[in-house]
Amino acid sequence: QVQLVQSGAEVKKPGASVEFSCKTSGYSFRNYDINWVRQAPGQGLEWMGWISGYNGNTDYAQKFQGRVTLTTDTSTNIAYMEMRSLRSDDTAVYFCARGRGQPPDQSFDYWGQGTPVTVSS
Amino acid sequence: DIQMTQSPSSLSASVGDRVTITCRASQSISTYLNWYQQRPGKAPKLLLYDASSLQSGVPSRFSGSGSGTDFTLTISSLQPEDFATYYCQQSYRTSWTFGLGTMVEIK
Numbered sequence: 001q002v003q004l005v006q007s008g009a010e011v012k013k014p015g016a017s018v019e020f021s022c023k024t025s026g027y028s029f030r031n032y033d034i035n036w037v038r039q040a041p042g043q044g045l046e047w048m049g050w051i052s053g054y055n056g057n058t059d060y061a062q063k064f065q066g067r068v069t070l071t072t073d074t075s076t077n078i079a080y081m082e083m084r085s086l087r088s089d090d091t092a093v094y095f096c097a098r099g100r101g102q103p104p105d106q107s108f109d110y111w112g113q114g115t116p117v118t119v120s121s
Numbered sequence: 122d123i124q125m126t127q128s129p130s131s132l133s134a135s136v137g138d139r140v141t142i143t144c145r146a147s148q149s150i151s152t153y154l155n156w157y158q159q160r161p162g163k164a165p166k167l168l169l170y171d172a173s174s175l176q177s178g179v180p181s182r183f184s185g186s187g188s189g190t191d192f193t194l195t196i197s198s199l200q201p202e203d204f205a206t207y208y209c210q211q212s213y214r215t216s217w218t219f220g221l222g223t224m225v226e227i228k
Binding site for chain 2: 035
């Protein structure tokens with residue numbers, strides 16, 4: 001069965017960086033994309049970026065351009081997201097989600113369990 | 122970015138009720154509209170894609186309709202496990218954007 005298992009909770013200070021991982025299994029990694037979506041406490045869902053499982057092409061939401069980097073390791077079927085210059089308003093749960101369909105017509109059919117991040121001095 | 126507006130932001134309903142949630146896009150998005158359900162403390166779950174196509178394993182009491190700018194999600198007979206927050210998402214153009222959600226609560 002398809003599974004996306006994310007790394008554990010993080011606590012960071014403002015200005016620090018954080019790396020998330022999303023270990024996938026149960027499907028052909030190269031045939032699907034991985035998206036990253038975050039959810040601040042009590043808030044809605046915010047799409048952050050997309051990476052192709054096939055060739056590593058990426059697309060980022062404008063507000064995260066230059067602060068977020070998405071990568072994949074096709075030998076281990078793991079997707080990564082690095083986020084730099086953390087601020088308190090980056091406190092959120094971060095999800096990875098498999099992309100179903102070809103961009104831009106893409107929905108997110110399987111999700112990781114989420115990684116909570118707290119940014120506080 | 123394409124803005125997605127959901128209404129209502131919350132509603133109270135009883136088991137067995139028919140529930141309709143509306144999503145409006147700031148520009149025409151054809152049928153590139155997806156719906157998700159999120160229970161508290163859990164990851165979202167894809168319910169429908171391309172406005173009206175039911176994701177595998179999702180009960181048939183969920184249905185979707187609409188095109189252009191106006192879309193609806195309907196739950197024909199609300200079940201206890203359906204009390205959750207529902208989000209629409211446009212897949213017409215990246216950056217993909219979500220509505221702010223509709224919380225369905227028990228009356």
